[in-house]
Amino acid sequence: MSNLELADRVGLSPSACLRRVQELERSGVITGYRAVLDRGALGHGFVSYIGVGLGEHTKDAQESFERAMERAPEVVECHNITGTIEYLLRVECADLASYKQFHTDVLGTAPYVTSITSYVVMGSPKNLRC
Amino acid sequence: MSNLELADRVGLSPSACLRRVQELERSGVITGYRAVLDRGALGHGFVSYIGVGLGEHTKDAQESFERAMERAPEVVECHNITGTIEYLLRVECADLASYKQFHTDVLGTAPYVTSITSYVVMGSPKNLRC
DNA sequence: GGTGAAAATTTCAACAA
DNA sequence: TTGTTGAAATTTTCACC
Numbered sequence: 001m002s003n004l005e006l007a008d009r010v011g012l013s014p015s016a017c018l019r020r021v022q023e024l025e026r027s028g029v030i031t032g033y034r035a036v037l038d039r040g041a042l043g044h045g046f047v048s049y050i051g052v053g054l055g056e057h058t059k060d061a062q063e064s065f066e067r068a069m070e071r072a073p074e075v076v077e078c079h080n081i082t083g084t085i086e087y088l089l090r091v092e093c094a095d096l097a098s099y100k101q102f103h104t105d106v107l108g109t110a111p112y113v114t115s116i117t118s119y120v121v122m123g124s125p126k127n128l129r130c
Numbered sequence: 131m132s133n134l135e136l137a138d139r140v141g142l143s144p145s146a147c148l149r150r151v152q153e154l155e156r157s158g159v160i161t162g163y164r165a166v167l168d169r170g171a172l173g174h175g176f177v178s179y180i181g182v183g184l185g186e187h188t189k190d191a192q193e194s195f196e197r198a199m200e201r202a203p204e205v206v207e208c209h210n211i212t213g214t215i216e217y218l219l220r221v222e223c224a225d226l227a228s229y230k231q232f233h234t235d236v237l238g239t240a241p242y243v244t245s246i247t248s249y250v251v252m253g254s255p256k257n258l259r260c
Numbered sequence: 261g262g263t264g265a266a267a268a269t270t271t272c273a274a275c276a277a
Numbered sequence: 278t279t280g281t282t283g284a285a286a287t288t289t290t291c292a293c294c
Contacts, residue, residue, distance in 0.1 A: 002268085012281095013281055013282080014269085016281070018272090022271090030168075031167065031168050033165055033166065034164050034166055034260075036160065036163065038160075041158055041159045049209070049218055077256060078257075079179070081179065081249040082250040082252060088251075120211060120213075122212060124210070126196070126199055126206075129206055129220070129260060132287085133290095143261070144262095145261085145289090148290070263293085265291095266290085266292100267290075267291095268290085270286080270288075273282105276281075276282095277280080
């Protein structure tokens with residue numbers, strides 16, 4: 001949306017509207033801007049969440065696992081969570097075959113991993129983040 | 131990023147670059163554009179994932195639960211997943227107190243809900259979606 | 261895919277409430 | 278402090294090569 005349209009929607013002049021947006025950028029409320037991509041069109045239609053448990057809870061175990069996730073392009077999100085397991089991943093693959101490959105090649109060889117629980121996404125009735 | 135900078139980065143003329151971007155928009159690969167906001171600055175620093183199990187698996191049970199999630203502003207994502215539970219939510223609250231309120235007032239009163247498992251996000255070492 | 265010019269937008273300084 | 282005006286700088290957009 002152009003600043004002109006935004007200004008019109010919120011009922012401000014373009015310059016006043018721009019000043020507010022710039023203030024949000026400067027103060028860190030707006031971190032940046034992104035294009036929203038269609039997963040299916042990109043060939044990443046197979047989405048799953050994966051709970052991962054680590055055998056050790058040392059700093060080294062965490063860092064080496066996180067580095068492995070950083071390298072894997074299929075891993076779109078990696079959250080360090082409380083509870084019975086340590087990590088929750090969001091993984092986007094082309095299909096079940098490429099997911100299986102990720103499962104064995106990446107998760108199977110990642111350091112300290114002791115448990116893997118997959119939840120395949122069948123649909124997302126609400127998704128405000130994309 | 132302006133089209134001028136993007137064109138410079140990919141090594142194309144601005145017009146050729148714009149033509150490619152417009153084709154991505156037209157063909158549906160690029161669905162839209164979003165500002166990336168800082169959760170903490172917005173007062174939504176308390177992020178958690180919640181696994182939800184439903185007692186019934188009827189169409190009615192699913193639809194009424196999904197409608198309840200649609201109404202709750204704290205629910206940022208609602209995924210219908212395979213596995214032992216039916217839904218995985220991403221919930222963003224101000225703090226633990228407002229999370230507790232969401233837990234009892236929204237999830238506690240949502241229809242057909244039989245199990246709730248919370249995973250509080252301590253950190254997100256990788257997060258390509260925002 | 262590139263060039264160049266017209267149209268539109270962003271940006272900001274000066275001013276007003 | 279917040280909003281408006283107006284003009285310059287920049288960018289987007291597109292016809293043509």
